[in-house]
Amino acid sequence: MAPRSFLKMHGLGNDFVVFDARGDAFDPDADLVRRLADRRTGIGCDQLIVVDASAVATVRARFWNCDGEAVGACGNGSRAVAALVGGDASIETAGGLLTATALVGGASVDMGTPRFDWDAVPLAYAMDTLALPLAWGLLANPGAANVGNPHIVFFVADPDAIDLGVIGPEIEHDPVFPERINVGVAALPARDHMVLRVWERGAGLTRACGTGAVAAVAVAQRRGLADARVTVSLPGGDLVITRQDDGHLVMAGPAVIAFTGTVDLEDYR
Structure with a gap:
């Protein structure tokens, strides 16, 4: 060959x-x-x-x-x-x-447009994806979305304070997520600025996760926490996520x- x-x-x-x-x-x-x-x-x-x-x-x-x-x-x-x-x-x-x-x-x-229905994420059973009634230690009530793959997002005071390398795999493999899950921890210092870390299913901690940024912004916008255009700061650098009038989310970056x-x-x- x-x-x-x-x-x-x-x-x-x-x-x-x-x-x-x-x-x-x-x-x-x-x-x-x-x-x-x-x-x-x-x-x-x-x-x-x-x-x-x-x-x-x-x-x-x-x-x-x-x-x-x-x-x-x-x-x-x-x-x-x-x-x-x-x-x-x-x-x-x-x-x-x-x-x-x-x-x-x-x-x-x-x-495209994020999907928020519980069976589109997917979850093992019906729940309100705006704030799931679930907790893992101090991480509680995440939002969930599917943006081509499944994500849950926790909003915290300091993403760096979360030992995502330990809690990430536990959440990823929880039976409530039949296709496993990507896990984000995010903070919003301003409505147009998010700080985010992501545990990616099957890959672990990476310097950046594009769908993770899109999902986190989608959940934040759904909760009324973020503007239409958000700069997302990841360990590897910044992405810009913009919600268009048709609801599509556009991601731009290197x-x-x-x-x-x-x-x-x-x-x-």
């Missing part, structure tokens, strides 16, 4: 191994994804992305977390795909059809190529 080219990209430090398969089909299984994503013995990444040809959009993008699980959406990854394709583009994903525009050093992506290379996939099978 000939070596396959890849790109290493990142958005605010949330890093990806990207395979452009538009001219050469590529369908990795979970074990291969895990091996390539390993930071000691593989290329290393938070998520792996395959860009394919699409019959309904400019390209199709498929996303896997570093644990090998396929996921429907990845906000920072979608910006990476948009930056790679260039110009105005539509991106077919398992979480829906996205529209995007490449910018200097990044991209903006229309992430996405860059760190380096390119080739890999012999036979070494990872």
